[in-house]
Each structure stands twice: as structure tokens, then as C-alpha cells.
Amino acid sequence: MTEPLTAREYRDLLSDALRDAAEADTRRPTAHTLFMPDSHRTALYVDNTVVQGGRGVGKTFWYRSLLDGDLRGFAADEYRIARLRRLNVAPGHGADPKIDCYPSHLVLRNLVEEGAPPYEIWYTVLLTALGQAELKDLPEWRDKVAWVRANASTAQRTIEQADQQAREANTVHLLVFDALEHLHGDREQADRLVAGILQLALQMRIGTRNIRFKVFIRPDMFDGAKHHFPDASKLSGNAARLEWSQTDLYGLLFHCLGNGEGEPSARFRRLIGGWEDDAGGLRYVPPMALRNDERAQMDLFEQIADPFMGANFRKGRPYTWLPNHLMDGREQVSPRSFLHALFEAAEATRFERPSHDRALHHQAIRKGVQSASEIRVYEVSEDTPWVSLAIEPLNGCQVPIEEPKVIGIWKDRDLSAALRADSAQYAQADGPEYVRTGPRHPDDLPRLVEELIDLGVMRRRRDLRLDLPDVYRIAFRVGRRGGVPMSAG
Numbered sequence: 296m297t298e299p300l301t302a303r304e305y306r307d308l309l310s311d312a313l314r315d316a317a318e319a320d321t322r323r324p325t326a327h328t329l330f331m332p333d334s335h336r337t338a339l340y341v342d343n344t345v346v347q348g349g350r351g352v353g354k355t356f357w358y359r360s361l362l363d364g365d366l367r368g369f370a371a372d373e374y375r376i377a378r379l380r381r382l383n384v385a386p387g388h389g390a391d392p393k394i395d396c397y398p399s400h401l402v403l404r405n406l407v408e409e410g411a412p413p414y415e416i417w418y419t420v421l422l423t424a425l426g427q428a429e430l431k432d433l434p435e436w437r438d439k440v441a442w443v444r445a446n447a448s449t450a451q452r453t454i455e456q457a458d459q460q461a462r463e464a465n466t467v468h469l470l471v472f473d474a475l476e477h478l479h480g481d482r483e484q485a486d487r488l489v490a491g492i493l494q495l496a497l498q499m500r501i502g503t504r505n506i507r508f509k510v511f512i513r514p515d516m517f518d519g520a521k522h523h524f525p526d527a528s529k530l531s532g533n534a535a536r537l538e539w540s541q542t543d544l545y546g547l548l549f550h551c552l553g554n555g556e557g558e559p560s561a562r563f564r565r566l567i568g569g570w571e572d573d574a575g576g577l578r579y580v581p582p583m584a585l586r587n588d589e590r591a592q593m594d595l596f597e598q599i600a601d602p603f604m605g606a607n608f609r610k611g612r613p614y615t616w617l618p619n620h621l622m623d624g625r626e627q628v629s630p631r632s633f634l635h636a637l638f639e640a641a642e643a644t645r646f647e648r649p650s651h652d653r654a655l656h657h658q659a660i661r662k663g664v665q666s667a668s669e670i671r672v673y674e675v676s677e678d679t680p681w682v683s684l685a686i687e688p689l690n691g692c693q694v695p696i697e698e699p700k701v702i703g704i705w706k707d708r709d710l711s712a713a714l715r716a717d718s719a720q721y722a723q724a725d726g727p728e729y730v731r732t733g734p735r736h737p738d739d740l741p742r743l744v745e746e747l748i749d750l751g752v753m754r755r756r757r758d759l760r761l762d763l764p765d766v767y768r769i770a771f772r773v774g775r776r777g778g779v780p781m782s783a784g
Contacts, residue, residue, distance in 0.1 A: 622766065
């Protein structure tokens with residue numbers, strides 16, 4: 296019989312398994328890290344073109360997984376989608392520089408400034424992925440786009456032939472897109488570029504049988520593209536969303552603990568039992584109860600963490616308290632924030648309460664949420680720096696807060712001028728690392744509120760007052776009576 300892990304051993308296992316949780320975008324997915332929530336199954340349907348999700352929910356993870364034949368095979372088996380094994384997958388855009396597959400940020404900006412229509416740019420990317428012979432001899436994307444424009448009939452025949460050959464081979468050409476928030480520094484141009492992708496994706500979906508696109512995109516960017524390509528709404532019917540339920544999050548946690556390196560992970564698996572060896576020791580699948588059963592998850596988690604967030608049940612149970620305090624305004628939790636909070640909680644318990652009888656002390660869990668809030672704000676500031684400009688003036692206020700008061704504070708700080716200056720700075724920067732998207736309506740402050748709500752940074756209560764979820768509120772130092780403190784105590 297396997298001896299239960301001690302509090303210290305659980306603490307070490309948490310630290311080792313979750314150490315790199317905040318670096319998900321820079322780590323390549325592997326068999327060990329491939330966790331597949333049931334709710335993500337529809338995102339991998341080949342005919343589901345649009346996959347929506349906020350920062351940190353898995354868009355880049357699935358984009359890279361689809362580009363990896365072995366990981367596609369695991370997904371085909373676990374999700375029972377045999378078609379995933381019959382794909383030819385190519386990148387259409389992503390965070391990784393691949394100049395032979397798609398234009399870099401700077402090249403893309405130059406193409407737009409030279410007047411290349413977004414549709415033609417992405418049509419050229421598609422033809423490149425399909426192996427258009429003439430394009431291989433043209434190193435510059437400017438020349439590639441010009442060739443496609445001058446040889447429309449030849450380009451169309453390439454599409455038809457590739458579709459026919461794929462049909463005969465029973466395969467599908469799949470072009471995948473990610474990191475669309477980094478397409479262009481000007482929000483209007485970014486929306487047009489996304490609209491071009493969606494226009495071509497819809498044309499392939501309607502006009503071919505075996506050429507498909509899969510576009511991983513933030514919901515606000517999908518909505519913005521509809522202003523430039525109204526038919527994008529035709530892709531909404533089969534759009535998927537990457538969302539994480541409470542049981543998904545804890546299923547991911549237990550997957551990480553059981554797929555760590557070394558004897559502690561092996562002991563954890565033996566202690567729980569029912570794990571499936573999916574790849575000769577490369578990947579272990581948790582038993583169904585640890586993936587989907589709230590009661591089973593709670594029972595195990597309360598062996599790891601304190602049963603309450605204070606002296607008794609009135610302070611809440613960590614199992615529900617933690618995800619509730621990491622939700623954004625759309626009631627979604629980033630798995631990255633969740634795992635990071637748990638890692639920080641393990642470290643805080645180790646250094647401040649090393650003899651505690653649980654791996655996670657409830658005060659350490661609070662500190663983990665504070666740290667996750669800082670990470671979340673850093674992430675949203677990376678993608679959308681204007682969010683920080685809009686929320687920082689509320690420093691020292693308390694939420695819920697009336698909307699007219701927020702707008703009054705913004706007017707006093709001349710927020711619109713600051714947003715215009717910020718957008719100009721990013722639009723003029725030559726480095727691709729500075730490519731960001733600004734608000735669509737910097738001079739319309741009520742509409743700015745709506746953009747923040749769409750991003751999940753704000754939410755509107757039933758009494759119409761504005762609120763900030765704890766995951767943003769804490770790091771921005773906005774108060775709430777009875778809320779999680781803004782700094783560790």
C-alpha cells in the first residue's frame with residue numbers, strides 16, 4: 296500500500312510541477328503537458344473555424360499542438376476525432392517568426408502601408424502553404440503578393456488542384472492562426488487584417504471541401520473584425536470558445552502533479568490509482584473522477600490545502616474560493632493564473648509556515664492570488680497597454696463605483712489624449728515587439744467602458760455600477776470593502 300504524501304512532499308510536488316506555469320506561451324506543449332478538458336473538444340473540430348478565448352486560456356497551446364503530429368494524434372484518440380490524423384497543418388500566423396510561412400510584424404506593416412489588401416496578403420500566405428511553385432522563388436513578400444495579384448487564374452487553379460488532391464487522399468489542408476493581437480499597432484488596421492483572414496476562411500469553407508482555416512482569436516478582436524467584414528457573423532454559428540470550468544482547472548492541476556518528473560509524481564499516481572499510461576510513460580491521464588467530479592476533486596484538494604480560508608467555513612473553502620477570486624469580468628479563469636497562484640501559495644507556505652500540517656496554508660493562498668493578479672495585469676498590459684492607462688487613474692478608489700464618477704476621473708486626467716499618444720507611440724515603433732492594439736474609441740469614454748467590459752477587465756452590476764474583478768483590482772490597487780487585501784499582510 297502506498298504511503299500518503301506528507302505536507303512537505305505535496306508542497307515540493309506542487310513547486311516542481313507548477314514552477315513554469317506562468318511561462319506557458321514560451322514553453323512548447325509536450326505529451327506531459329497535454330491536458331484536454333472535455334469542453335475544448337469542439338475547438339479541435341476541423342470545420343470549426345473560429346476559436347475564441349482570452350489571454351492565457353490555451354489559444355497558443357492548441358495552435359502549437361495542432362502543428363505537432365504526435366500531439367494531434369493524442370488529441371485524435373482522447374477526443375475521438377479521427378479526422379485530426381488526416382491533416383496537413385501549416386501556420387498562417389503566430390508568435391514564432393517564420394518568414395518563409397507568413398510575413399513578420401514589420402513586413403506585414405509595410406505591406407499594409409504600401410496598400411496591399413489584407414485579403415490578398417492572406418491569400419498569398421495560403422498559396423505559400425499549399426506549395427505554389429512560383430512563390431518559392433520570390434524571397435520578398437511584397438513580390439509574392441504582386442505575383443498573386445498578377446496571376447489570379449493560376450492561383451485559383453492551385454487552390455482547386457490542392458482541394459482535389461486532398462479529397463482523393465482523404466486529407467485536409469489546415470491553416471492555423473494565432474497571436475492576432477500582434478498583427479498591427481493600429482487597432483483599425485489590426486481589425487482589417489483579421490477581417491481579411493476571416494473573409495478568406497469563409498470562402499474556403501464554402502468553396503472547398505478539404506481546405507480549412509482555424510483562427511485562435513480574442514473575442515473582442517473577433518467582434519472588431521465584423522465591422523470590416525460583416526459576413527464574419529456566418530462563422531459565429533460554429534465558433535468554439537476556450538473556457539475553463541472549476542473542475543477543468545482542478546483536473547489540470549492534478550494532471551500536472553501526476554505528470555511531473557521523479558518519484559513524487561509516481562507516488563501521487565499510485566496513491567490515487569486509476570491513471571492511464573497513454574504513451575509509454577510520456578503521458579499519464581488522470582482518472583475520470585479527478586477530471587470531472589467536483590466531490591472527488593474537493594476531497595483530494597482538502598488533503599493538500601487548509602479546509603477553510605480562515606477559522607471556519609464562513610471564510611469559504613479554498614476549492615471554490617481560489618477560482619472565484621481569479622475570475623475576470625466574464626467569469627472566466629485563466630489556467631495560467633490558477634496554477635501560478637498555487638505555485639506561489641506553496642512557496643509562501645514553505646518559507647513562512649514550513650511545519651504547517653497542510654501543503655498550502657490559507658493565508659498563503661491569499662498571497663498566491665495577489666501574485667496571480669500582478670501577473671494577470673502584466674499580461675493584459677503587454678497585449679493592451681491602454682488598459683493600464685485607463686485603470687491606473689482609479690488607484691485608491693473603491694468598487695463598485697458609479698460610471699459617471701469613473702468618466703469624471705478620466706476627464707480630469709485627460710485620458711483620451713494619453714490614449715492617442717500611446718497609440719501613436721506603438722504605431723510608429725519599428726520593433727515588432729512594440730506591435731500592440733489600442734482602444735477603438737479613445738475619445739468616446741462611455742464606449743471605452745464597454746471595451747473594458749468586453750475584455751473582462753470591468754463588469755457592470757445589476758445596479759449599473761462598475762466593478763473590477765479581484766484578479767485585476769488587487770494589482771491595480773483599487774479597493775473593495777471586505778475584499779482580498781491589495782498587498783500582502
